[in-house]
Amino acid sequence: MKFVALLSGGxxxxxxxxxxxxHGHELVCCAHLSPSPTADLEGESYMYQTAxxxxxxxxxxxxxxxxFHTAEIRGGSVDTSLVYDGSSGAAAAGGAEGGHDEVEDLHGLLSDVLGRHPEVEAVSSGAILSTYQxxxxxxxCARLGLTSLSYMWRMSDQRRVLDSVLDDGGIDAVLVRTACPPGLTPRRHLGSR
Structure with missing residues (x-):
């Protein structure tokens, strides 16, 4: 299947x-939801990694x-229930709290991707353990007639994931951010491979 990759930067x-x-799928393009210029880059949304x-x-x-296709995250975490149903219209309309759900920003981005690349049939994501995501x-994906590709789902051992990335040979990994004080120090580790 031809697919679009959702990339977070991680x-x-x-x-x-x-x-x-x-697994035999053909990458057509990549898509990303970015925080608004006024957003706190250290703060994580329920749905998206912003760092x-x-x-x-x-x-x-x-x-x-x-x-590369990008859109800004404009919504918030309106519907935080485990099961999300965007087809109900409540999340897009604002639910009880007002504003629209950040998941609808993904719907808008992927709708735009489909308009530009109608051959896209699937979406890959890096969701590993978050049932919420x-x-x-x-x-x-269901609302847009796409298949979700999540080959990393349930790869719970982060050390194994990191070892797989580093040992793979297909990725040149460069450290661009640290977020685990007192572990890695930015001056020493940023830019290292």
Missing amino acids: KDSVYSTLLSVR GSDAVRVQVEGCMGLP RTRIEDV
């Missing part, structure tokens, strides 16, 4: 893209040489 989404290609967002365009256009991606 290792999981990039490795999931590589696994999708290795490293500024590096995604370079990953895609500079390293992969593929079309996986079910929302699957909901958006």
Whole structure:
């Protein structure tokens, strides 16, 4: 199947893209939801990783040489229930809290991708353990007639995931952000491979 890769800027989404290609799927383009310029880059949404967002365009256009589609995260975590049903209209209309759900930003981005690349049939993501993320991606895919590719689902051992990425040979991993004090120190570790 021809697919679009959802990239966050982290290792999981990039490795999931590589696994999708290795399973015989054809990568057509990449997509990314970025935080608004006024958003707290240290704060994570329920749905999206925002740290490293500024590096995604370079990953895609500079390293992969593929079309890149991006949109801004405008919504918030309106519907935080485990099971998400965007087809009900409540999340898009704002639910009880007002505003629209951030999942609908993904729907809008993928709708735009389909308009530009109608051959796309599937979406890859780096969701590993978050049922919250996986079910929302699957909901958006179902509404758009797409298949969700999640080859890393339930790869719970983060050390194994990291070892797989580093030992794979298909990825040149570069550390672009640290977020685990007192572990890695930015001056010493950023930019290291």
